[in-house]
Amino acid sequence: MKIIIAKTAGFCMGVRRAVEMALDSPGKHRGPIFTHGPLIHNPQVLDLLDEKGVHIIRDIPEAGEGTVLIRAHGVPPAIKKDLKKAGFTVIDATCPRxxxxxxxxxxxxxxxxxxxxxxxxxxxxxxxxxxxxxxxxxxxxxxxxxxxxxxxxxxxxxxxxxxxxxxxxxxxxxxxxxxxxxxxxxxxCDSTAQRQAEVQKMAEVVNALIVVGGKNSGNTQRLAEIAGQSGVATFHIETESDLDVEALSAAETIGITAGASTPNWIINRVVRAVERLPYKNSAGIQKIVFSIQQALLLTNVFVAAGAGCLSYACAVLMGIGNFHPHVWISMLYVLSMHTLNNLTGLKADRYNDPEREAFYREHNRFLICLALSSGAAGLLIAYFQGITTFIVLLMMSILGLSYNIILIPKTIIGKYSRIRDISGSKTILIAVAWGVVTSILPAISAGNAFGLKTALVFFWATGLAFARTAFFDILDMQGDRIVGKETIPILLGEKKSIRMLKTILGIWVVLIISSSLTGTVPALGLGLSLCPAAMLALISMHENGFMLPGIRLEFLVESHFFLAGLVTLFYASALQP
Structure with a gap:
């Protein structure tokens, strides 16, 4: 089954602006916070805002207090006047168009x-x-x-x-x-015209077309009308639970588009549900492979093995022969920290990855034991590599465990009472931790001097981990924003973040090749330039709509660490007599 997602699917500029204003309002404006009528036409977003304390008022009282946001659709001038007269602070979230x-x-x-x-x-x-x-x-x-x-x-x-x-x-x-x-x-609106034009083109190449959005959303209804008029089987749904599994299972090519008020997390849920359709009632090898992929990703075993591969590549680049203990240290540390990070990030996963949220809630005790035991095992191996290696890993583990803990009371320091409260800290700290555990710890154990080679290898490993983490943060922007996370993509915006990642990866392709050619690192560096190049290609494919969010994309992103291990294995094998 082939899945095509419309490039224009999801929030338009005006809706995104209104939703972000509503989400930011509780911390910026005097409460209680209201919207005059539904902010947008999407029941899931309205339920979310209600949970966040942003409620709907339809009638204007004679006297009121708090803040009222004007809905994205706009209101007559008299409404604004009456709201101000009643005593409300009025914030205009009307779409600029x-x-x-x-x-x-x-x-x-x-x-x-x-x-x-x-x-x-x-x-x-x-x-x-x-x-x-x-x-x-x-x-x-x-x-x-x-x-x-x-x-x-x-x-x-x-x-x-x-x-x-x-x-x-x-x-x-x-x-x-x-x-x-x-x-x-x-x-x-240009966005409306583009969506409708894309639906018309998509209807020509698919067997079934899914339109995701609120049943009372005018622009979503029109997308469904246009698709239906083209003759293609059309399904207007609000969430993945509305999917007609039997009708869609027979389709070879499925198109997915969404209205301007449909959030990314709803679209991603639908994509993941459609992605599973071919395996729902089958028992073949494809279903087995899909299930294994899913299990490896959910348990973080796959990303941990990738860290081991990266550690192996770093050790060979630095000329360290005794790499086996550090491959295990890297794997166990990453397995422990990523599992704990997921356990404490379930609020965001409710929107970003509901399957992972359900898995972690169902297997909570097992995963806590897995995280703690793998962390302890990594520390035990590190102890036998030397006291310095052990202390560095212990400090990193404590830092990881304390990331979500209130270290200083808010009454003393205000907003920044936890490490996670520092804007962009998650992306940077994860990348640096990967760099230290895969390159610095092996260098410490081997007694290597911290020269140019070690620095290059550290920044190369950190750069790859940063690209991986920041790219996933880009995919999770809406869910992270909802729960109040300030990741680098949220601070910079999606386009600037993608541009930054492409620049970093492009620089590392050039640097690792030039370092090999000048003899700073072994010739292995030429082969390892494939890793940032592969990640760069993957990001570009996603940016241009050729790579869908979901298990396949996640699996491929993590796989570029395995590419590093595979290239290193071939290099090491070629050197053996």
Whole structure:
């Protein structure tokens, strides 16, 4: 089964802005926090905001307190005025694209123009736009309704920002033919037009098309309409539990798109559920392989083995012969720390990876024992490698265990009472820990001087681990933001973060090759340049929509550490007589 995900699926700019403003409000503005009507048309997001203490008010009381966010669709000016009069602080989360339409209507209403709004009469955006027409507003949802309107000496035509592009093309043709003096403004959002165009193209190459989004979301409904009109089997769902498993199992190619108010975590859940469809009722080798992949990833055994491979590569690069103990130390330390990190990160996994959350809740005791025993075993091996190695690993383990613990009361230091409260600390500390355990500890045990070679190997290993961790942070941005994590991608933004990773990996491809050519590290460095190059290619493929989030992508990301081990094994074998 082939799965194609629309590049335009998920939050548009306006919805993302509104949701982020709502999530940030409890810590920024005086409470209680409300939204006037549903912030966006997605029940899962609204439930989430309610859990976060952001509630919906529909009627404006005579007197109130707290903060009210204006929904992404906008409201009539009178609503804002009444909210302020009642005593609320008003924060405008209206989509900037909608504000632009409001401004067009307001300007022309002052000049005496009638405003004809093409859209759904009861849609909150249209209701809000009508408030700017100065009593000279008209709504039409079809050409027939346009024909029924009186003729105006001066009028403007605007579209609801999520309108069907085909309908507005027909409206523009109608205006040119019937009322050429009317001013026509194409106010359909670029995001809407792109989504609809992509759905039309996708419908030509898939057997079934899944549209993910709220049942009452206008833009999602239009995506489903366009897909249905193309003749392809179309399924409009809100969550993965709505999937028609029997109907979809027979499809060879499935397309997945989503409305502008559908969060990434819902899309990812649907993708993972569809990814499992071919194996649901089968008992063949593919299902066995898939189940093994899933188990290795959920238990962190795969990433731990990858750390062992990286340690092996680092040892050979530094000319260290006794690498076996450090391969085990790296594996056991990473298994312990990553398992503990997942155990304390279940809130984010509820959105980022619900399967992992369910697995960790079900096997909580076993995983705690696994994390503690593997950490203890790693320390035991480190002890026999020398007291310095043991102390460094012990300090790293204590640091990892204390990451989520309140070290200084908030009453004394404020926000930064835990290490995790330091913005971006998770990504950097994980990468540095990988670098130390895979390269510095072997160098300490071997008594190597901390020269240029050791530094290069350390930064190479740290760079690979940083790229891995930061890339997963990019995939988990929405879930991390919901639970208040400030990872590097959240601080920089997705595009800047991807650009940063591609730059780092590109630099390391050049550095490791040049270091080999100059003799700073062995010729093995030429082969190991494949590791950052492979990661760079994987990130680029994901960026361009060729690699879907899910088990396959996660497995491939972790596999580039195995590539380091495999290349090193071939190199070592070639050197043997």
């Amino acid at each position: 909608v504000i632009k339409v409001q401004a067009i209507i307001k300007k022309h209403a002052r000049q005496g123009y009638a405003s004809i709004i093409i859209g759904d009469r009861d849609h909150p955006e249209v209701v809000g736009l009508m408030g700017f027409t100065a009593g000279k507003g008209y709504i039409a949802g079809s050409i027939e309704e346009l024909d029924a309107l009186p003729d105006f000496d001066r009028a403007i035509l605007v579209a609801q920002t999520t309108l069907n592009t085909r309908l507005f093309e027909a409206v523009k043709n109608w205006a040119r033919t019937r009322h050429p003096h009317y001013k026509c403004f194409d106010t359909i």
